[in-house]
Amino acid sequence: MIGFIKKDLLMIKSNFKLLGIxxxxxxxxxxxxxxxxxxxxxxxxVMVMISTFSYDAYNNWDAYSISFPDGRKNNVKGKYIATxxxxxxxxxxTLLLSFIISxxxxxxxxxxxxxxSMFGSLFGTLLVLSFTYPIxxxxxxxxxxxxxFLIVFGFIxxxxxxxxxxxxxxxxKSLSFLENYxxxxxxxxxxxxxxxxxxxxxxxxxxxxx
Amino acid sequence: MENVLEIKNLCKKYDNFELKNxxxxxxxxMIMGFIxxxxxxxxxxxxxxxxxxxxxxGEIKIFNQNIKNDKNIKEEIGVVLDDIFFPEILTxxxxxxxxxxxxxxxxxxxxxxxLKQFSLLTNKQIKTFSKGMRKKLEIITALSxxxxxxxxxxxxxxxxxxxxxxxxxxxxxxxxxxxxxxxLSSHITTDLEHIADYITFINDGKIILSKxxxxxxxxYGIVKCTEKEFSKINKQDYVKYKKTKYEYEVLIQNKKEFKxxxxxxxxxxxxxxxxxxxMIKGEE
Numbered sequence: 001m002i003g004f005i006k007k008d009l010l011m012i013k014s015n016f017k018l019l020g021i022x023x024x025x026x027x028x029x030x031x032x033x034x035x036x037x038x039x040x041x042x043x044x045x046v047m048v049m050i051s052t053f054s055y056d057a058y059n060n061w062d063a064y065s066i067s068f069p070d071g072r073k074n075n076v077k078g079k080y081i082a083t084x085x086x087x088x089x090x091x092x093x094t095l096l097l098s099f100i101i102s103x104x105x106x107x108x109x110x111x112x113x114x115x116x117s118m119f120g121s122l123f124g125t126l127l128v129l130s131f132t133y134p135i136x137x138x139x140x141x142x143x144x145x146x147x148x149f150l151i152v153f154g155f156i157x158x159x160x161x162x163x164x165x166x167x168x169x170x171x172x173k174s175l176s177f178l179e180n181y182x183x184x185x186x187x188x189x190x191x192x193x194x195x196x197x198x199x200x201x202x203x204x205x206x207x208x209x210x
Numbered sequence: 211m212e213n214v215l216e217i218k219n220l221c222k223k224y225d226n227f228e229l230k231n232x233x234x235x236x237x238x239x240m241i242m243g244f245i246x247x248x249x250x251x252x253x254x255x256x257x258x259x260x261x262x263x264x265x266x267x268g269e270i271k272i273f274n275q276n277i278k279n280d281k282n283i284k285e286e287i288g289v290v291l292d293d294i295f296f297p298e299i300l301t302x303x304x305x306x307x308x309x310x311x312x313x314x315x316x317x318x319x320x321x322x323x324x325l326k327q328f329s330l331l332t333n334k335q336i337k338t339f340s341k342g343m344r345k346k347l348e349i350i351t352a353l354s355x356x357x358x359x360x361x362x363x364x365x366x367x368x369x370x371x372x373x374x375x376x377x378x379x380x381x382x383x384x385x386x387x388x389x390x391x392x393x394l395s396s397h398i399t400t401d402l403e404h405i406a407d408y409i410t411f412i413n414d415g416k417i418i419l420s421k422x423x424x425x426x427x428x429x430y431g432i433v434k435c436t437e438k439e440f441s442k443i444n445k446q447d448y449v450k451y452k453k454t455k456y457e458y459e460v461l462i463q464n465k466k467e468f469k470x471x472x473x474x475x476x477x478x479x480x481x482x483x484x485x486x487x488x489m490i491k492g493e494e
Binding site: 001003014063070071209 | 239257260261262263264280281282284285287289291293294295296297298300303307308309310311312313335361
């Protein structure tokens with residue numbers, strides 16, 4: 001299984017240059033106060049991971065991987081673990097970058113605020129991952145792009161529609177007693193979300209034919 | 211003789227193609243050439259063996275174990291499939307790092323020896339390789355964990371004659387170890403005439419014959435005769451025939467018996483190409 005994780009990380013390595021350039025560009029923009037880096041970089045890591053699916057598809061890697069010992073299981077497992085590792089690494093880099101930017105701009109470091117915004121972006125990243133990967137495994141990366149696009153817009157539309165009928169402030173107030181446990185709750189949700197997504201992808205891939 | 215691969219009544223149905231009751235065995239220590247025209251079902255059969263696709267019915271046993279016992283079996287199999295490989299942004303060095311984490315028996319020094327032997331650069335992305343170089347890398351990758359069974363789909367296609375000779379030599383060296391066997395599909399039947407012990411011929415999803423190469427080359431023959439001579443041959447004494455501009459080419463299955471029955475003494479030796487063409491294109 002380690003081989004499968006390595007494969008994805010080595011593929012990302014060949015994109016390191018691009019990633020490095022983007023980090024520098026975002027860092028400069030962050031220093032200029034143009035953007036909040038904490039939201040961009042982790043999200044970018046998922047985009048890089050999704051690009052590995054394109055390379056996989058181009059050379060029919062999925063079919064090849066099944067010829068390896070326990071290939072059907074390890075293909076999916078490797079992809080998820082590599083993605084999580086990648087997300088953690090990028091999150092750490094972003095966190096350091098955020099501290100530096102915050103220090104340079106304001107001469108102080110606001111640990112709590114930075115950590116909270118990082119946590120939010122990590123949650124968003126894993127939400128996107130959990131949602132996207134099973135669709136990619138089911139439809140293939142090309143068709144999945146369109147499906148994901150449609151679903152995301154459908155979701156936004158639905159939320160917008162619902163928000164005009166639902167009193168969000170009321171919900172926020174009635175849930176305010178959870179505030180102290182928010183990080184724990186969100187962490188649990190993240191773990192469950194990724195696990196369910198992994199299980200769905202594994203199931204899809206176990207039946208897939210090439 | 212012990213079989214490394216046993217396939218029994220294997221069926222797979224698609225909308226426009228069907229694999230029907232495919233049955234054959236590959237004995238240990240042998241090279242089997244798997245021949246047939248494009249779309250006959252060779253790749254489908256190989257993919258079924260590897261569990262890349264799933265059969266509708268039938269049984270596949272490798273090393274006497276059902277292929278559902280995936281993990282142990284695949285540790286011992288090396289695979290080269292057409293247009294199926296590592297993502298091309300990886301390098302041969304990357305492949306080594308990855309395979310070390312996939313096969314327990316991955317042999318780094320053997321892999322690098324092969325790379326050196328075939329003059330393949332270790333730090334270049336696969337996408338910079340020519341088709342022939344890529345094929346060689348695929349073969350090297352399949353061989354470097356000391357598999358006991360090689361499953362190869364068109365491994366010599368796209369290779370120039372010299373590279374083909376090199377690759378075939380590697381297969382011959384591989385088979386010198388009596389525990390090792392190869393199932394090899396190929397269009398290039400001359401390669402198979404050199405190295406194969408067994409030939410299995412598939413046409414339109416059905417196995418037409420599966421015998422030792424020597425049996426085929428000894429038993430089958432081509433009779434070239436006039437229309438008048440052909441009219442005297444009983445239908446049960448030939449397999450297929452083809453009418454050319456000047457003569458009839460008749461594929462027969464039992465040279466000895468034919469010689470005793472008919473007054474036609476010149477029976478040409480058959481090549482696998484002739485056999486394929488007459489079997490597929492010939493009339494009954």
